[in-house]
Amino acid sequence: MYTVIARRWRPRRFGEVVGQPHIVTTLQNSIRFGRISHAYLFCGPRGVGKTSLARIFAKALNCEKGPQVEPCCECENCLSIDGGNFVDVVEIDAASARRIEDIRELSEAVRYVPLRGRYKVYILDESHMLTPEARNAFLKTLEEPPAHTVFILATTEPQKIPQTIMSRCQRFDFRRISERDIVEQLKMICKKEGVKYDEEALAIMAEEADGSLRDAQFLLEKAMNYNQDGVKEPDVLQLFGIVGRETIFGFLSSIFEGDVRGGLSLVEQAIEKGHEPYEIYRGLVQALRKMLLLKVYEGPPPFLYISAREQEEMLRLSADHEYYEIQNMLFYLIRGEELMRASFPKLSLEVLLINLFNLSKIKDVERLMEELEEKGKGTKDLHGFLSFLQERRPLLANIVGSLGANMEGNRLFVRLEEEYGLLRDTDMKEELKACLREYFGEPIEVCFEEKRGAVKIDEYVSEAKRVFEIKEGP
Numbered sequence: 001m002y003t004v005i006a007r008r009w010r011p012r013r014f015g016e017v018v019g020q021p022h023i024v025t026t027l028q029n030s031i032r033f034g035r036i037s038h039a040y041l042f043c044g045p046r047g048v049g050k051t052s053l054a055r056i057f058a059k060a061l062n063c064e065k066g067p068q069v070e071p072c073c074e075c076e077n078c079l080s081i082d083g084g085n086f087v088d089v090v091e092i093d094a095a096s097a098r099r100i101e102d103i104r105e106l107s108e109a110v111r112y113v114p115l116r117g118r119y120k121v122y123i124l125d126e127s128h129m130l131t132p133e134a135r136n137a138f139l140k141t142l143e144e145p146p147a148h149t150v151f152i153l154a155t156t157e158p159q160k161i162p163q164t165i166m167s168r169c170q171r172f173d174f175r176r177i178s179e180r181d182i183v184e185q186l187k188m189i190c191k192k193e194g195v196k197y198d199e200e201a202l203a204i205m206a207e208e209a210d211g212s213l214r215d216a217q218f219l220l221e222k223a224m225n226y227n228q229d230g231v232k233e234p235d236v237l238q239l240f241g242i243v244g245r246e247t248i249f250g251f252l253s254s255i256f257e258g259d260v261r262g263g264l265s266l267v268e269q270a271i272e273k274g275h276e277p278y279e280i281y282r283g284l285v286q287a288l289r290k291m292l293l294l295k296v297y298e299g300p301p302p303f304l305y306i307s308a309r310e311q312e313e314m315l316r317l318s319a320d321h322e323y324y325e326i327q328n329m330l331f332y333l334i335r336g337e338e339l340m341r342a343s344f345p346k347l348s349l350e351v352l353l354i355n356l357f358n359l360s361k362i363k364d365v366e367r368l369m370e371e372l373e374e375k376g377k378g379t380k381d382l383h384g385f386l387s388f389l390q391e392r393r394p395l396l397a398n399i400v401g402s403l404g405a406n407m408e409g410n411r412l413f414v415r416l417e418e419e420y421g422l423l424r425d426t427d428m429k430e431e432l433k434a435c436l437r438e439y440f441g442e443p444i445e446v447c448f449e450e451k452r453g454a455v456k457i458d459e460y461v462s463e464a465k466r467v468f469e470i471k472e473g474p
């Protein structure tokens with residue numbers, strides 16, 4: 001009988017589950033220590049193993065060899081759960097069993113002890129789809145669950161599960177599966193199925209699947225059917241309408257090397273080859289994302305699949321750019337998605353592309369400042385002199401700094417206060433002049449300005465008298 005890849009390679013044991021180690025460990029521990037909850041909520045995106053893990057858990061609870069940390073998968077109970085015909089494990093698709101009658105039947109059924117297993121396990125798929133009436137009926141069951149019953153609610157949209165139900169469940173959040181893990185799985189399947197493959201082709205599928213192993217397996221199956229000789233990159237590109245790596249690199253090079261016309265004619269060529277503007281757009285987003293991750297991680301991050309050539313090329317192109325500059329470009333590109341879905345996708349793509357050129361030239365403000373500061377280090381000014389003086393003669397630098405000084409041409413003006421009169425009279429002035437000469441490489445004249453701030457108190461008094469017209473005594 002023909003079975004699809006996803007079903008044939010569905011994990012049957014905890015040890016075969018990909019990408020959810022935190023959940024597997026917790027579930028296994030709950031069996032090990034006999035702490036089984038009445039209700040579990042499995043949340044997460046589609047195709048990451050929620051229902052598979054629910055079935056494995058059901059097997060582990062009902063395995064004839066006793067509740068097992070790993071089900072044997074050989075006993076009658078295990079085998080009939082795998083076959084979907086075990087009387088005590090009931091799978092309900094909430095999307096189709098939304099009627100209140102269905103839930104009433106369920107509420108009736110849970111009262112009876114399991115017929116063959118240790119636990120009655122109800123797996124409620126897409127559980128956010130229940131109607132409010134069905135939900136309320138279900139809630140009553142959850143409030144007083146019989147000892148031998150375990151509910152496993154699976155959902156892709158936990159925010160739609162009401163708090164009353166949520167609070168009665170032990171919640172698990174499933175993760176998206178990393179590209180690298182997906183590539184490894186696809187490789188394993190190809191090997192066991194005896195199918196030849198390009199690693200690049202598998203990487204493309206992993207990228208397309210966006211964290212869903214089931215989607216990736218579905219793509220693999222399509223590619224296997226497309227070409228009996230093996231899974232090859234050109235086939236995969238054509239099959240899924242993906243713009244080839246070469247073309248995408250062409251775009252990246254034109255952007256990062258400032259070749260606007262080259263980029264625009266690439267758009268023309270790619271469309272002539274039959275690619276939709278949106279496909280080109282998606283390819284660019286994916287490529288920039290990889291580039292950004294490479295920059296941030298200073299190499300390939302552990303979850304990303306990237307070939308050595310791709311990595312080398314991307315690092316070369318982005319060598320003169322900081323990660324946040326690439327981030328700006330990516331952010332801009334993603335915001336343009338709506339534009340790409342509008343009436344003139346080709347025009348939109350051209351506009352986005354031209355703006356990417358502009359963005360690649362605009363450096364981040366912070367970086368510009370840094371660069372200016374770096375350049376400023378070469379020019380000689382008062383600020384630079386004070387730092388120089390600080391290193392040479394800290395005391396002198398502090399005096400000059402706190403008095404306040406400014407430069408005009410080759411004259412240094414220092415505003416002098418009485419208590420620092422010593423600056424005028426002693427060797428300090430000579431020392432200052434020597435340092436100025438050393439720093440600026442030419443003689444600088446030192447001029448003192450008397451500070452006029454020290455107005456005498458009786459001047460204030462007579463001023464006040466004048467303003468308030470206070471007459472002197474007789």
Ligand SMILES: [Zn+2]
Pocket residue numbers: 062063064065071072073074075076077078079
């Ligand atoms: Zn068993």
